[in-house]
Amino acid sequence: DGSSNNCSSVSNRPYINGDQLSCDDINSSFNSCYPSGCDGFSLADFSGRVIWISYEEDWWGSCYDEIPEVEDIMLEYINNPNVAIINFLADGATPKTCEDWGEEGAINFPIIVDDQIYGLSSWFGITWLSPRHIFIDHELKYYAITNDLNDVDSIIEEMLENLESE
Numbered sequence: 001d002g003s004s005n006n007c008s009s010v011s012n013r014p015y016i017n018g019d020q021l022s023c024d025d026i027n028s029s030f031n032s033c034y035p036s037g038c039d040g041f042s043l044a045d046f047s048g049r050v051i052w053i054s055y056e057e058d059w060w061g062s063c064y065d066e067i068p069e070v071e072d073i074m075l076e077y078i079n080n081p082n083v084a085i086i087n088f089l090a091d092g093a094t095p096k097t098c099e100d101w102g103e104e105g106a107i108n109f110p111i112i113v114d115d116q117i118y119g120l121s122s123w124f125g126i127t128w129l130s131p132r133h134i135f136i137d138h139e140l141k142y143y144a145i146t147n148d149l150n151d152v153d154s155i156i157e158e159m160l161e162n163l164e165s166e
Contacts, residue, residue, distance in 0.1 A: 006047055006140045014125035015142040026140050030113045046084040050159040051136040054087045069149050088115040138163045
């Protein structure tokens with residue numbers, strides 16, 4: 001639930017590790033562009049869960065190159081009720097649609113949001129060099145960011161340990 005006790009009344013963008021996300025940001029409504037027909041959501045909907053935001057740019061070659069590895073990690077967590085996985089797509093210079101991106105690889109990405117509309121990347125100071133992986137903890141605090149896919153699994157496991165220890 002998007003409770004007010006898990007947010008700050010002040011937005012200190014760009015956030016740095018450990019910052020509590022603002023109430024406005026937590027309650028911002030996002031509409032997914034994939035899968036089609038998916039209802040809107042906010043980060044508040046994932047309060048109490050570990051959130052992994054995979055931020056990709058469809059024109060950046062390394063984003064395509066890492067799809068199989070991202071899928072492997074997603075398969076580990078996609079059915080874990082304590083983990084939410086969201087893909088924010090910066091639709092850049094190519095004509096690839098959100099649906100095209102969602103159907104890349106062997107599994108479909110669970111939720112994709114067109115970041116051209118929302119600008120989530122600016123919340124975390126992302127200006128370039130995708131892919132990036134952003135992590136928000138169960139208390140809706142900014143936990144970490146990495147562009148190294150090798151770090152993703154250990155960050156999620158650490159966050160889950162923190163969740164279980166409370």
